[in-house]
Amino acid sequence: MRNSERYRIQVEVEPCYLDHESAPTEDRYVFSYTVTIRNVGEVAAKLVSRRWVITDANGERREISGQGVVGEQPHLDPGNHFRYTSGAMLTTPVGSMEGSYEMLADDGTSFQAPIAPFTLAMPRTLH
Secondary structure, eight states: OOHHHHSOEEEEEEEEEOGGGOBGGGTBEEEEEEEEEEEOSSSOEEEEEEEEEEEETTOOEEEEEEESBTTBOOEEOTTOEEEEEEEEEESSSEEEEEEEEEEEETTSOEEEEEEEEEEEEOTTSOO
């Protein structure tokens, strides 16, 4: 059996533009994003840390890293999931985010769970 089948975390992200918190005339575009982290592997694992790369429409990149997510380090048994909502602010109406979670399996194996790039966009800015 390959390790990639034993240690598999699926990450889904749903971004949302927050009109009531944004101020386009002040180059302030606020987004929330809801993340669902699902253990589709065979070994239980804990989310240890996160790393995000946020890029705005001008190509400006920010990296954010830290322990856990929203103050938690969820432990996921196979078949279980954890969902949380967080936010990001951009100075442009469009941007993107991507990153990874560092996971620690119950057997001591450390592995990365990639977070595929997703778009943050103010409504009616993309076709």
